[in-house]
Every structure is written in structure tokens, then in C-alpha cells.
Amino acid sequence: MNETRSLSDQDLQTMLEALPLRRLHSLAKGRIPRHFRMGKRRLIVSLLGLQGEVRQYLAAEVTRHMAEQRTAIDAQQISRKRSLPAPATARHKIKSPSTATTARSGTPPTTIEAVLEGIGVPPPTEFRPDPWQLEAVSCLSTSDVIVSAPTGSGKTYVAVEAAKRAIQQDQTVIYTSPLKALSNTKYMEFSQIFGADRVGILTGDRRDNAQAPMLIMTTEILRNLLYDAASGEIDVRLNTLGLVILDESQYLADPERGVVWEETIIFCPAQARLLLLSASIGNPDEIAAWLRSIRPVPCHLIHHRERSVPLRACYLHPNGNLTPLFRTRDLVQGRGYAFHPETLKLFAEFEARTFGRSKR
Amino acid sequence: MPPAIHPVDLVQVLRHKQLTPAIVFLTSRRACDEAIEAFERRAPVIAPERTEAIRTFLADLSKQFPSIAQHPLLPTVQHFAVAAHHAGHLPSWKIAVEELMRKGYLDAVFATTTLAAGVDFPARTVVITQSSVRKTRDFTDLTIGEIQQLAGRGGRRGKDLVGFVVVTPSPYIDLDVIAKGLTGYPEPIDSQFVVSYPMVLNLLKAYPLDQIEGILAKSFAQFQLNQRAAVHQEHLDAIHVKLAAYGTRECADWITQWQLFDLAKKRTSQRRLPRQPDSPEVAARLPFLTPGRVVKTSKGRAIVLRHYASRGKRQPMVSLFLEKGAIIECPVSHVSQIYDKIVDIEPAPHFPWCTPHSFERLVEQWEHLTARLQTLPIVIDQEATEDQELVNTLAEDFPCPTCPSRQACRRDHPAALRLRQKAQQLTKTVQALKTGLWHRFQERADILHHLGYLTPTFQLTAEGEWARLIRIDHSLLISELIRMGAFDAIEPALLAAVLASIAHDDDRPGSYLRMSPGLATMMHRVRAVAESLEPYEEPPLLRSDVAALTERWVGMPELTWPQLIRMTAMAEGDVYRLLARTLEYLSQIHTLKATHPSLADTAKIAIATMQRDVLKELP
Known part of the structure; x- marks a missing residue:
């Protein structure tokens, strides 16, 4: 009490000036009538004009607030100095960049030399399928299979192997892709693998070798076939249909065409196995649960996250300077991120130069 | 927005750091073309042997696809080992670029992000210059899935030990969006199920009406709706437990009873007292x-x-x-x-x-x-505050003033009423989630009945039997046009032109070609029909310039592809896609040969005339 009483007008004024306007209004509430009409300057003048006990309480409150703020800043600094081990975060949760920076600052950031290290062509090795690829092929004999794997990790291998097995058992295989261009590419690719006479193609305006054991088509064409079969215009191929491969199944979420994938899956004959190949998506387990609920056979989900070729990220400044994008060398999923300090500096410089004039 | 770094410098840095071959993703087709043009004035840097290799490879390929031989970008590709790849190019050119990339002849391909979804060709490095992409009208941030789709092209299996993503800034880039995309898990996908008219007809053809609800229930859409409904149901159950805790009262539905009583009391008291007394x-x-x-x-x-x-x-x-x-x-x-x-x-x-x-x-x-x-x-x-007189007058209509549980009712009523309202709301929501798809199906079926494709018992009429074979967008408009005889004795060129204008859904500006008077009359009629169908089906754009362009291509068999392209401001690739889509629509019309033989024949002639030159090149 004594201390606050001795607080001079001068001191109080400097303290009040340091406070935000919002805070000043809350101080004036109940003490100054119609304080809400005032600006900062007039508020300070009227607060300084208070007399007696009211003035004392005001001074006490301001000093206490200042002390609280000081301790809060100290605590923040302490926590920043302490380097915490990065906790494993839950799926789908991305840490905000600032916390990630504090969390990782224990290890020194990587260098561009380290990032660029190891560029080159691997020695030619004999192709050996990954365990998940073999798992996918073997599971197809008893269940439907969903494969969700990153781009370029070898989903086509699964399709080819599964198709080979089905053809050996005298079954028809249908392979669908969302785009005609992709269908054409796959037609050429599969013709080389299986032989031109065993692969046929059906698209909106093309019909080649339509009686072949392996048929490539766009998903719309398969949907139409299934509708025709359902309405009694029996298509011979559907009796022997053993395997339906839906490539790029993430099109299920396409706003215009997604419905076609759903129709195809719903009407897919019970005796045929489904193989859904999809790029990385967030909820393959949900799709698997859906298939389990509507299909007579179980559904096996293969959720493969690792890339077969590791990926690293760089930042290229417009002046030709190449720096690592992140503090760590390799890209890791689901662990948050922290930019490389040099990159942050360069990017800030770029933004200042691009937007500098308009912002001021 | 083009990247801040000059494309020539970009490729030079990539070459110097051994980061080639690379795919550079740019915002627009124009940015890709300009990047390639920037190379034209420079001195070639690649070895003459490589130029020769590219030349021979392309010469070989142009035997299969003659349109490659005249491509304006050919010299740049040969001398600088860079190429542009976007939807404005012909498919044959895109195939050529992809093949060159697979063979390792190219150092960089400038591409729009649409490429990432379509054809796949990998490279050692992927260059990302943007964090947002133009969708319909405005720019939206790239999703995590999309960024991973782009980044996934980096690093070729069996050819690279490591793949690279190089981020280079352009104005309005947001590094955080890209960083999240590279390090996050992709978003979950949602069903986009819609009940279309052909779906209704085909389902009713194949299954009796009482089975259809079960079939719709098998959709992923319903699966996801059920999950949402389950969450609401849980909430609802909790509320029912809370409501049960109030126990039984004198009357069965005490909440309603008390609410009515309260309301009546207020009304009477309002009439008497101008001012509410204090609580x-x-x-x-x-x-x-x-x-x-x-x-x-x-x-x-x-x-x-x-x-x-x-x-x-x-x-x-x-x-x-x-x-x-x-x-x-x-x-x-x-x-x-x-x-x-x-x-x-x-x-x-x-x-x-x-x-x-x-x-x-x-x-x-x-x-x-x-x-x-x-x-x-x-x-x-x-009790004291209640106007005794008031209560006495209401005693005749309500049991409440003399009811033994009146105190409890008064106390619990506000909370109980709120709970019951919430419960009713949730019940409705759950019901809507469970039956929404089926109701939408019924709505569509009612419209089809109204238009005469279905009998009152939801059997297919003769008209419905053939209309179900048209399984494309705007199927209702096309089948209505056929029914009203708009296509009777039509010329192949006119049929193709009308279908082209229905099929084309791109609003990139074209040019203003003159239509023949016959087509103008026809388009006028089609527009009127489309407008009359607006309550049931979103009308197509019905652009007259694409109709006119298609009319020329079908109506003038001697017209060559370069001549056609010179008539319009549309990009080659867009014209190709327009005609390819028209072909698809025509082939749907062709399936009606059992019921509409002359129309199917016309469609067949149109298909045959359309498939020439570039359109014949690719299967």
C-alpha cells in the first residue's frame, strides 16, 4: 500500500501509456463516467485526474498488471530456452510452425550439401517386389483389396500380377482408369506384357479386341456394362469376370464423376474380386469399412505410406541461390515441419521486395 | 503468376546442380508457353548429339502421329531439351513429350497442375512455383493430396537414388501451404453421390421399386451419412435418458400440458395487466x-x-x-x-x-x-405472486392449477422443454440423413413420371426404354429433343454441332464463327427447350461458336486440321477435346438404333466424317 501511495503522477502516466487501449478502458470502467467515448489521451488524463482511494486502487492495479506481464515474458523465455523432445503427434494433426521450430532447435539445421548428396542412378538390380505388393496379390485370392500408396510406388505391379493370375485361371479381367489417355497408355503397356491378342480396349469411341481376356476401359464404360447386365441384356464376359481393377480410385471424390465409381463398386458382380488402386488418401480405412459392409467377401486394406525413392525439398531463391527448405534433410510425414533458417531469411527478403512498396 | 526466377536461369541452376530432368509446374498454360518462348532467343547449350537423338526420335514418332511434324515448338525442344505440356496441346504432342521424358532426352518440362492428375511420367525433380490453383472462378489453395500428387512425380523408381522437390517463389505463394502439403497426411475423401436421371431409369429397368431403397443404401454416400447419423443418434439417446430422469407426472405429456397452461396464463395476464410484475x-x-x-x-x-x-x-x-x-x-x-x-x-x-x-x-x-x-x-x-383470480379462471380449462405435481412441473419445465426441442430436432436430422438419398431418388422419379418416361407405377414407358441408354450429362435435354422430333431428318453436321454445344462445358473464350441459318434456328430451339427444362436439369452453356466450329468440321470434309484451328481462338487441345467429347455423345445416340434407326444412322455418318486427320491419329 505504501509503495503504491508513493507512486508519482509521472510514473503512473508512463505506465498507463504503455498499456493497450483495451486495458485502459477496463481500468476506467466504474471509475470514469462515459469512458467509452474517450480516446487514449483523454482516458489517461482522466485516470490521472482521479483522487483519493480510487486513485490508490488504480495505481495498485496498474503495478500488479505490469508485474504479471513481466513474469509472463520471463516464463516464455525460459520455455523457449528449454529444448523439448518432439512428441509424436496424432494423425492428421500438424503442429503449428512456431512450436515445431522451438521443438527442433536442439539439432543444427541441415546443409544444402547434405541435401544434394547422393544424387545419382542406382546400380541396376534385379526387380524384387516389396512385401506389401506380394501381400496385395496373395490376398486377392480370398478377398477384395484396397491399395493406397503414394504415386510411383509400384501399384501397377500389383495390377499386372493379379491380372496374370486371374487370366491363368481362365477368368476375365477388367481394368478401368478415369481418363481415355490413361487407358490408351495402359493398353499399350499391357499389350507388351500379355501379348496383343490377349488385351482389348473399350472406350467411348473405340472397340478393339473386345473378346480378349483382359479388357481395358474407362470406368463409365464398365458402369454401363454393369447396368446392361443388371437389366437382363446379359453380357457373356460378366459370367467369367474374375477381377475388376479400378485404378486411380481416389476419383471417388471427384465432384462430377465420383458417382460412377460408386455405381461400379455397388453393381460389381459378387463372384468378381475388386482391386482398388488409389493414390494417398486420408481415409482408406473408411472405404474398406464401406466395402466390407456391402460386399459378400472380406476386404483387405493395404495402406502403404513410404515412398520407394526418398524425397527431399529445396528452396530456390530468384537469384539462383539454392537452400534446404526444411531443417531436416528428408521429408517425414506427420511430424510437423520447421523451415530452414536461411530459407526463411531469403523468403522474407523476397516478400519484402515483391510487396514492400504496396504494404507501406 | 509466373515464377520470380527467369525460366532459363531456373533450368540452368537445375542443370548445374544435376537436378534434371525436372517437371516445372506453373499456374497457367500461358505461363508454360511463355517459359518456352524465353528459350528461343538463347544460344543452345546442349550437345549436338542429343539434339540429333531427339530429332530422330520425334521423326520416328511422327510416322505414327503426323501432327507432331508440324508442331511449332519442335525446334525449341530439339535445341534446348525443354518442352511445354498442358491441356492446350494435342494428345499426340503430349504423348511425344511424355515419351521423350521417359527416354531421358529432356531436361525440363513446363506443365500446368492438371497434368499431375492425368498421365504419369516421373522426373528426378519437381519444381513447385505456386500454392494455389484456379478452380472454376477463383483461386483456392492446393490441398495436401494435390501437393503430394505433384511432389510424387519426383524421383524415378530404378533411375534415381533420391527425388527432389524444389520450391521457387512466385508472387502470392504461401510457403506454409506447400510445407503442410509435403509433410502432412492427405485429407479424407467424401462421397460425391448424385442421383441422375439415367441412374433412375436404369435402376427401375433392372430392379423392382421396393428393392431400390436397399441398393441406394449400399452407396458410399449412405455409408458416410449413416456414420453421421450414428453420432446424432448417440446424442439423442443421451437426451432421452435425461428426459426419463424427470419421472412420470400426473398427466402423460406434462411438458406440452404445462407449456399450454403457461401460454394461456400469459395471454390472459397480458390482456389484464399492462406491465409484467417483478419475478x-x-x-x-x-x-x-x-x-x-x-x-x-x-x-x-x-x-x-x-x-x-x-x-x-x-x-x-x-x-x-x-x-x-x-x-x-x-x-x-x-x-x-x-x-x-x-x-x-x-x-x-x-x-x-x-x-x-x-x-x-x-x-x-x-x-x-x-x-x-x-x-x-x-x-x-x-404462489403469492400468481394472480389467484387468474389461476382460478384457468382451472376450468386446465388441470394444472390444482395438480399435485404442479410445483415440480413449474421447476423442471424450462430445462425439459429445451431438451425435448433438441430431441425433436435431432430425430428429424437423423431421419433426413437416413432417407435423404431415397427421397432424392423419388423426386427424380416423379419428374420422369411427369415427363412421361415412367408409368404411374414407376415402370419404364416405351420412351423410358430408349432414354435410359443415354447415360451422359444433360441426358434429359437430349432425350426431350429426340422426343419432340428436333432431330428428325437432321443433317449429320447439324446433329454434331448441337451435341457439341451441349457437351462443351468450358467457358474459356472462343471466337465468333458464323453459323449456317439452319444451325441458328436449331440452336434457338434447343435453347428454348433447355430453358423449359431448367427446373429439372442445369442447362448447358450451349455456346454457338463451338457449335459452328463442329458444323464446319463435319460439314466440310475437305477441311484440314490446321485450317480448322486457324478459324478459332481456342487452343488446339481444347478443340480436340471438344470433338472427342462430341464423338462420345454421338456414339450414345448411335446406341438408339433399335428405336430410332434413321437418327442412329445420321450419328454414324457424323462419327465417320469427324474421325479424320488428327482425330484419327489416336485410338
Whole structure:
């Protein structure tokens, strides 16, 4: 009490000036009538004009607030100095960049030399399928299979192997892709693998070798076939249909065409196995649960996250300077991120130069 | 927005750091073309052997696809080993670029992001220059899935030990969006199920009506809706448990009964009394709120300075002295406790409502208040405030005034009513989620019945039998046009032109070609039909320039592809896609040969005439 009483007008004024306007209004509430009409300057003048006990309480409150703020800043600094081990975060949760920076600052950031290290062509090795690829092929004999794997990790291998097995058992295989261009590419690719006479193609305006054991088509064409079969215009191929491969199944979420994938899956004959190949998506387990609920056979989900070729990220400044994008060398999923300090500096410089004039 | 770095410098840096071959993703087709043009004025840097290799490879390929041989970008590709790849190019050119990339002849391909979704060709490095992409009208941030789709092209299996993503800024890039995309998990996908007219017809053809609800229930859409419904159902069950806790009362539906009673009471009392009396809680406390009384409010302890009637607030108010000398005004209803303690003050008619001397004393006395104060038990007499006369008059209509559980009803009614409203809301939501798809199906079926494709028992009519074979967008418009005889004895060129204008859904500007009078009349008619169908089906753009272009291509068999392209401002790739899509529509019409033989024949002729030159090149 004594201390606050001795607080001079001068001191109080400097303290009040340091406070935000919002805070000043809350101080004036109940003490100054119609304080809400005032600006900062007039508020300070009227607060300084208070007399007696009211003035004392005001001074006490301001000093206490200042002390609280000081301790809060100290605590923040302490926590920043302490380097915490990065906790494993839950799926789908991305840490905000600032916390990630504090969390990782224990290890020194990587260098561009380290990032660029190891560029080159691997020695030619004999192709050996990954365990998940073999798992996918073997599971197809008893269940439907969903494969969700990153781009370029070898989903086509699964399709080819599964198709080979089905053809050996005298079954028809249908392979669908969302785009005609992709269908054409796959037609050429599969013709080389299986032989031109065993692969046929059906698209909106093309019909080649339509009686072949392996048929490539766009998903719309398969949907139409299934509708025709359902309405009694029996298509011979559907009796022997053993395997339906839906490539790029993430099109299920396409706003215009997604419905076609759903129709195809719903009407897919019970005796045929489904193989859904999809790029990385967030909820393959949900799709698997859906298939389990509507299909007579179980559904096996293969959720493969690792890339077969590791990926690293760089930042290229417009002046030709190449720096690592992140503090760590390799890209890791689901662990948050922290930019490389040099990159942050360069990017800030770029933004200042691009937007500098308009912002001021 | 083009990247801040010059494309030539970009490729040079990539070559220097051994990061080639690379795919550079740019925002627009124009940015890709400009990047390639930037190379044209430079001196070639690649070895002459490589130029030769590219030349021979392309020469070989142009035997299969003659259109490659005249491509304007050919010299740049040969001398600088860079190429552009976007939807404005012909498919044959795109195949050529992809093949060159697979063979490793190219150092960089400038591509739009649309490429990422379509054809796949990998590279060692992927260059990302943007964090947003143009969708329909405005720019949206790339999703995590999309960024991973782009980044996934980096690093070729069996050809690279490591793949790279190089981010280079352009104006408006957001590094955080890209960083999240590279390090996050992709978003979950949602069903986009819609009930279309062909779906209704085909389902009704194949299955009896009573099975269809079950079939719709098998969709992923319904699966996801059921999951949402389950969450609501859980919530609903919890509410039912809470409602059950109120137990049974005299009447079966006491909430409604009490609500009606309350309403009737209010109505009667409103007619009689112009002003609402104070609530029983307030009325009971009012006599105790004399100046100097210590009370408890939500802001802590306070001392009453005065009480007064506020005209603005329409309720009794008090001025309170709070801790630290603050003075506030608040309604009496905010006072929660009244203590058995009165401090001495001398009231004054002005702020601060007591004399300055006693205000000073008040501060002192505040300090001396003990931590624990005796509270005054206030007896709130519910019955006393009720107008007895009022209740008596209502006793004839309601059992409530004499009911033994009336006290409990009065107490529980507000909370119970809220719970019941919530429960009703949730029940409706769950119901809507479970039957929404089926209702949409019924809606569509009703429209088809109204238009004559279905019988009142939802069997297919003769018209429905052939209409179900048209399984494309705007199927309703096309089948209506066929039904009204708009296509009777039509020329192949006109048929193709009309279908092209229905099929084309891109709003990139074209040019203004003159139509033949026949086509103009026809388009006028089609537009009128499309407008009349607007309540049932979103009308297509029906652009006359694409119709005119298609009419020329089909109507003038001697026209070559370069001549056609010179007629329009549309990009080659767009024209190709337009004609390819028209072909698809024509082949749908061709399937009607059983019921409409002459129309199917016309479609067949149109298909045959269309497939020439570039359109014949690719299967």
C-alpha cells in the first residue's frame, strides 16, 4: 500500500501509456463516467485526474498488471530456452510452425550439401517386389483389396500380377482408369506384357479386341456394362469376370464423376474380386469399412505410406541461390515441419521486395 | 503468376546442380508457353548429339502421329531439351513429350497442375512455383493430396537414388501451404453421390421399386451419412435418458400440458395487466436492498448504494459499490445472495450516491469485512405472486392449477422443454440423413413420371426404354429433343454441332464463327427447350461458336486440321477435346438404333466424317 501511495503522477502516466487501449478502458470502467467515448489521451488524463482511494486502487492495479506481464515474458523465455523432445503427434494433426521450430532447435539445421548428396542412378538390380505388393496379390485370392500408396510406388505391379493370375485361371479381367489417355497408355503397356491378342480396349469411341481376356476401359464404360447386365441384356464376359481393377480410385471424390465409381463398386458382380488402386488418401480405412459392409467377401486394406525413392525439398531463391527448405534433410510425414533458417531469411527478403512498396 | 526466377536461369541452376530432368509446374498454360518462348532467343547449350537423338526420335514418332511434324515448338525442344505440356496441346504432342521424358532426352518440362492428375511420367525433380490453383472462378489453395500428387512425380523408381522437390517463389505463394502439403497426411475423401436421371431409369429397368431403397443404401454416400447419423443418434439417446430422469407426472405429456397452461396464463395476464410484475425472486429481495446492505453478485461482494427503477431496462436496478472503489449498476436479478450485514452510509442524490465522507468510510469498512458473512434466507413465495383470480379462471380449462405435481412441473419445465426441442430436432436430422438419398431418388422419379418416361407405377414407358441408354450429362435435354422430333431428318453436321454445344462445358473464350441459318434456328430451339427444362436439369452453356466450329468440321470434309484451328481462338487441345467429347455423345445416340434407326444412322455418318486427320491419329 505504501509503495503504491508513493507512486508519482509521472510514473503512473508512463505506465498507463504503455498499456493497450483495451486495458485502459477496463481500468476506467466504474471509475470514469462515459469512458467509452474517450480516446487514449483523454482516458489517461482522466485516470490521472482521479483522487483519493480510487486513485490508490488504480495505481495498485496498474503495478500488479505490469508485474504479471513481466513474469509472463520471463516464463516464455525460459520455455523457449528449454529444448523439448518432439512428441509424436496424432494423425492428421500438424503442429503449428512456431512450436515445431522451438521443438527442433536442439539439432543444427541441415546443409544444402547434405541435401544434394547422393544424387545419382542406382546400380541396376534385379526387380524384387516389396512385401506389401506380394501381400496385395496373395490376398486377392480370398478377398477384395484396397491399395493406397503414394504415386510411383509400384501399384501397377500389383495390377499386372493379379491380372496374370486371374487370366491363368481362365477368368476375365477388367481394368478401368478415369481418363481415355490413361487407358490408351495402359493398353499399350499391357499389350507388351500379355501379348496383343490377349488385351482389348473399350472406350467411348473405340472397340478393339473386345473378346480378349483382359479388357481395358474407362470406368463409365464398365458402369454401363454393369447396368446392361443388371437389366437382363446379359453380357457373356460378366459370367467369367474374375477381377475388376479400378485404378486411380481416389476419383471417388471427384465432384462430377465420383458417382460412377460408386455405381461400379455397388453393381460389381459378387463372384468378381475388386482391386482398388488409389493414390494417398486420408481415409482408406473408411472405404474398406464401406466395402466390407456391402460386399459378400472380406476386404483387405493395404495402406502403404513410404515412398520407394526418398524425397527431399529445396528452396530456390530468384537469384539462383539454392537452400534446404526444411531443417531436416528428408521429408517425414506427420511430424510437423520447421523451415530452414536461411530459407526463411531469403523468403522474407523476397516478400519484402515483391510487396514492400504496396504494404507501406 | 509466373515464377520470380527467369525460366532459363531456373533450368540452368537445375542443370548445374544435376537436378534434371525436372517437371516445372506453373499456374497457367500461358505461363508454360511463355517459359518456352524465353528459350528461343538463347544460344543452345546442349550437345549436338542429343539434339540429333531427339530429332530422330520425334521423326520416328511422327510416322505414327503426323501432327507432331508440324508442331511449332519442335525446334525449341530439339535445341534446348525443354518442352511445354498442358491441356492446350494435342494428345499426340503430349504423348511425344511424355515419351521423350521417359527416354531421358529432356531436361525440363513446363506443365500446368492438371497434368499431375492425368498421365504419369516421373522426373528426378519437381519444381513447385505456386500454392494455389484456379478452380472454376477463383483461386483456392492446393490441398495436401494435390501437393503430394505433384511432389510424387519426383524421383524415378530404378533411375534415381533420391527425388527432389524444389520450391521457387512466385508472387502470392504461401510457403506454409506447400510445407503442410509435403509433410502432412492427405485429407479424407467424401462421397460425391448424385442421383441422375439415367441412374433412375436404369435402376427401375433392372430392379423392382421396393428393392431400390436397399441398393441406394449400399452407396458410399449412405455409408458416410449413416456414420453421421450414428453420432446424432448417440446424442439423442443421451437426451432421452435425461428426459426419463424427470419421472412420470400426473398427466402423460406434462411438458406440452404445462407449456399450454403457461401460454394461456400469459395471454390472459397480458390482456389484464399492462406491465409484467417483478419475478418472485426479485420481489422477495427488493425490501432488503437498502443502502449499505452487503450482497453477493457474479462480480463478488458488493455494497448496495441505492436501488431505483430503470425505465430503459424495465426492471428494478441497484447501484453497487465493488471492491477497489468501483461503482457499477446492475439489475436486481444479478444479486445472488443477501448477507446479514449492513454498513453505515449516508445516501446522497448524486454519484457516487453517498456523501464523500461516507464514501471514504465505505472503503475502510470494506477492508474490515469478515471473510465469512451470514446469509439472509429469503423466502420466495411462488404462489403469492400468481394472480389467484387468474389461476382460478384457468382451472376450468386446465388441470394444472390444482395438480399435485404442479410445483415440480413449474421447476423442471424450462430445462425439459429445451431438451425435448433438441430431441425433436435431432430425430428429424437423423431421419433426413437416413432417407435423404431415397427421397432424392423419388423426386427424380416423379419428374420422369411427369415427363412421361415412367408409368404411374414407376415402370419404364416405351420412351423410358430408349432414354435410359443415354447415360451422359444433360441426358434429359437430349432425350426431350429426340422426343419432340428436333432431330428428325437432321443433317449429320447439324446433329454434331448441337451435341457439341451441349457437351462443351468450358467457358474459356472462343471466337465468333458464323453459323449456317439452319444451325441458328436449331440452336434457338434447343435453347428454348433447355430453358423449359431448367427446373429439372442445369442447362448447358450451349455456346454457338463451338457449335459452328463442329458444323464446319463435319460439314466440310475437305477441311484440314490446321485450317480448322486457324478459324478459332481456342487452343488446339481444347478443340480436340471438344470433338472427342462430341464423338462420345454421338456414339450414345448411335446406341438408339433399335428405336430410332434413321437418327442412329445420321450419328454414324457424323462419327465417320469427324474421325479424320488428327482425330484419327489416336485410338
